Amino acid sequence: MGEYISQMRNPRTGWLLLSPTLIILIIFGFMPFLYVLVVGFFDWNVFAAEDGMRFNGLGNYRRLVFDDLFLLSVGLTIRFAVFAIVSEVVFGFLLAQMLTRNFPGKSIFRIIHTFPLMIAPIAVGAIWRLLVIPGFGPVPFVLDRWFDFTYQIGTYPDQALATSVIMDVWHWTPFVTLTMLAGLSAIPREPVEQAKVDGANRLQVFWYVTLPFLRPVLLTTVFIRIMDAIRTVDEVWMLAGGGPGTRFTGIYIWRVTSPGASADWGYGSSISLITLYLTIVLCWLLFIAISGRRKGEVE
Amino acid sequence: MSGARRRALRTVSSLGFWVFMTLLTLIPIWWMFVVSMRSRVELFSRPNLAISRLFLENYSNVLTDSTFQRYMTNSVVVSSCNAALVMALALLATYALSRYKLVGRDNIFFWLITNRMAPPAAFLLPLFIMFTRSFRIGNWTLFDTQLGLILLYCVFNLPFAIWLLKGVVDGIPIELDDAAMIDGAGLGGVLRHVVIPLAAPGLAVTGILSWVFAWNEYLFAANLTSVEARTITTGLAEFVTVTGTNWGELAAMSMITLIPSAIIVIVAQRYIVMGLTFGAVKE
Numbered sequence: 001m002g003e004y005i006s007q008m009r010n011p012r013t014g015w016l017l018l019s020p021t022l023i024i025l026i027i028f029g030f031m032p033f034l035y036v037l038v039v040g041f042f043d044w045n046v047f048a049a050e051d052g053m054r055f056n057g058l059g060n061y062r063r064l065v066f067d068d069l070f071l072l073s074v075g076l077t078i079r080f081a082v083f084a085i086v087s088e089v090v091f092g093f094l095l096a097q098m099l100t101r102n103f104p105g106k107s108i109f110r111i112i113h114t115f116p117l118m119i120a121p122i123a124v125g126a127i128w129r130l131l132v133i134p135g136f137g138p139v140p141f142v143l144d145r146w147f148d149f150t151y152q153i154g155t156y157p158d159q160a161l162a163t164s165v166i167m168d169v170w171h172w173t174p175f176v177t178l179t180m181l182a183g184l185s186a187i188p189r190e191p192v193e194q195a196k197v198d199g200a201n202r203l204q205v206f207w208y209v210t211l212p213f214l215r216p217v218l219l220t221t222v223f224i225r226i227m228d229a230i231r232t233v234d235e236v237w238m239l240a241g242g243g244p245g246t247r248f249t250g251i252y253i254w255r256v257t258s259p260g261a262s263a264d265w266g267y268g269s270s271i272s273l274i275t276l277y278l279t280i281v282l283c284w285l286l287f288i289a290i291s292g293r294r295k296g297e298v299e
Numbered sequence: 300m301s302g303a304r305r306r307a308l309r310t311v312s313s314l315g316f317w318v319f320m321t322l323l324t325l326i327p328i329w330w331m332f333v334v335s336m337r338s339r340v341e342l343f344s345r346p347n348l349a350i351s352r353l354f355l356e357n358y359s360n361v362l363t364d365s366t367f368q369r370y371m372t373n374s375v376v377v378s379s380c381n382a383a384l385v386m387a388l389a390l391l392a393t394y395a396l397s398r399y400k401l402v403g404r405d406n407i408f409f410w411l412i413t414n415r416m417a418p419p420a421a422f423l424l425p426l427f428i429m430f431t432r433s434f435r436i437g438n439w440t441l442f443d444t445q446l447g448l449i450l451l452y453c454v455f456n457l458p459f460a461i462w463l464l465k466g467v468v469d470g471i472p473i474e475l476d477d478a479a480m481i482d483g484a485g486l487g488g489v490l491r492h493v494v495i496p497l498a499a500p501g502l503a504v505t506g507i508l509s510w511v512f513a514w515n516e517y518l519f520a521a522n523l524t525s526v527e528a529r530t531i532t533t534g535l536a537e538f539v540t541v542t543g544t545n546w547g548e549l550a551a552m553s554m555i556t557l558i559p560s561a562i563i564v565i566v567a568q569r570y571i572v573m574g575l576t577f578g579a580v581k582e
Contacts, residue, residue, distance in 0.1 A: 009398065009399060009400075010399075011399050011400060011401055011402075013395075013399065013486065014395040014396075014398070014399025014400075014401050015395070015399075015401065016395075017391040017392065017394060017395035017399075018391070018392050018395040018396065018401070018407075020388050020391065020392075021388045021389070021391070021392040021457055021461070022407075024388070024450060024453045024454070024457065025411070025414055025453070025454060025457060025458075027450075028426070028450060028451050028453065028454045029414040029417070029454045031425070031429065032422040032425035032426050032429065033417075033422075033425075035424075035425030035428065035429070036421065036422075036424070036425055039424075039425070095320070098313065098316060098317070101309070101313055103309075103310045103313040103314055103317075104310070104314070105314070105317075106317075109317040109320070109321060110568075111564060111565060111568055112321050112324055112325065113320060113321070113324055114564050114568055114571060115324060115325075115328075115560070115561065115564050116324060117564070117571060118511055118515075118560035118561075118563050118564050118571065119515075119557055119560045120514065120515035120517070120532055120535075120556055120557075120560070121515065121517065122515075122517040122532045122535050122536060122556075123515075123532075123535065123553045123556045123557060126331070126535055126549060126550070126553045127327045127328060127330075127331050127553065128327065129539075130330060130331050130334050130546065130549075130550060131327055131330055133546070135343060136334075136342045136343050136344075136346055136546075137346070138330060138346040138348070141345075141346045170323075170324070170327065175572075178571065178572040179572055182572060227416045230418065231418035231419065231420065233419075233420055233517075233518055234517040234518060234532075237536075238535075238536060238539070241539065249418075249420075250418055250419075250420040251420075253418075253420040253421060253423070254420045254423060254518065254522075257420075257423050257424035257427075265424060265428070268424045269424060269425070271421075272420075272421035272422070272423075272424060272425075273421070275418055275420070275421050276417065276418065276421050279416070279417065279418055279421075280413075283413075283416060
């Protein structure tokens with residue numbers, strides 16, 4: 001019978017079970033990557049006089065370095081990500097701290113707070129567009145009437161960026177709250193009590209006890225948020241339609257590579273590849289940061 | 300005495316704070332609801348947050364529109380088929396990764412997550428070319444088909460599903476598999492009688508979350524469909540046109556799009572965090 005079981009555990013069966021997943025991911029995940037890798041070296045414009053691909057070496061990449069719009073989009077994306085994520089982590093932590101207390105109706109408040117997380121990004125964009133639209137949106141109305149402040153995201157890039165950040169905070173703070181809450185509930189009571197007995201004040205307890213325990217969860221959360229923030233397209237597109245101040249890298253790539261707008265496929269591929277590369281480098285740095293710190297903790 | 304008063308004060312302040320937070324969360328959504336209940340003329344009067352009368356024309360216009368009905372059907376079909384496919388494939392894959400000694404198992408596992416992290420905008424162009432040119436049988440292409448979206452959505456749903464289910468399947472003692480095999484069960488029998496019943500809650504969560512992620516997806520749907528397979532999220536974006544937008548109907552359609560999200564938050568609230576962090580953070 002043992003022989004029968006070991007026969008059942010034949011690796012070939014394992015590969016067979018894994019193969020449909022691998023095939024789909026290779027076709028739809030890995031092949032597009034190879035595609036941009038190769039096409040990025042070619043001049044390929046479908047509407048050009050001569051159809052077909054012409055080898056162009058690093059020409060597309062040379063063009064990319066001097067493409068002000070691309071560089072601007074990278075700068076904007078980074079500013080957006082930093083502002084949004086810092087606010088989300090601070091608010092999320094405070095909210096999670098508030099949720100560790102007991103008070104009536106806690107679970108209902110928590111469910112409502114979680115609600116934005118599952119809303120389609122495009123609908124989040126629609127919600128915020130309706131809030132800020134000139135003419136009937138309440139936000140410009142209130143700011144103008146009460147504070148004499150001209151609010152128009154179509155005109156002022158900084159306002160558009162700030163609105164995108166606030167929208168992102170509204171959408172994603174609940175995620176940070178929930179992960180922080182999970183992290184906080186996993187902290188054992190003894191070290192905290194011990195620190196209090198030893199005369200540590202609240203700030204010291206937070207800095208020397210809570211934060212080190214929270215670090216893995218915190219880093220995972222920030223990691224996932226960065227990945228998502230730099231690929232943001234839908235909601236910001238719906239909010240501002242690619243207006244000034246919101247042309248993030250994702251939106252820029254979309255507009256350049258989108259089949260209707262431009263047929264410059266070679267150049268589009270090179271932008272895609274560079275963005276992928278930047279994402280991977282960022283991923284890798286974060287991964288090093290996370291695993292490096294973990295190692296430090298062990299020693 | 301003063302201890303009880305302090306406790307009461309704390310409760311009241313917590314309650315006050317959370318009522319405020321709830322308002323911050325709900326007012327934007329409430330405003331959209333208000334817009335969806337107003338006619339074009341009413342909209343451009345002075346903004347206020349109250350609903351004065353029941354005006355359902357926006358909803359009835361949207362719901363009786365045949366284009367919208369097609370978008371809605373497409374979204375339901377694509378999300379449901381994708382969720383079913385993802386559940387099936389992820390179960391097989393996690394079982395393989397959990398029970399078999401496969402060469403490079405950890406690397407495969409790491410590669411899976413990178414699929415989820417890639418910026419979708421970077422893949423739009425190659426996918427468009429693949430969909431319109433590479434996958435072609437006679438006149439038929441993968442472009443603008445439900446099948447195309449169902450398969451494509453696996454790219455971001457499968458990695459997350461496998462990460463979520465891995466923990467579940469790892470938690471099922473291998474002795475149970477062995478016992479079933481000794482009783483003469485084949486692989487199908489083990490999966491059907493041991494793994495699936497024990498992994499059922501995890502599978503359900505995987506299915507529900509995959510369904511929402513597919514339902515919410517916009518960028519791929521907008522670029523890889525044109526008429527027949529458009530989904531509800533692309534429909535939302537189509538409302539905003541150069542010539543003028545019917546904001547009331549846009550709001551009504553967005554409200555309809557929100558319904559599944561609301562249900563899922565209530566039903567699967569405990570598992571959302573696990574789903575979004577690939578199981579790295581558990582509650």
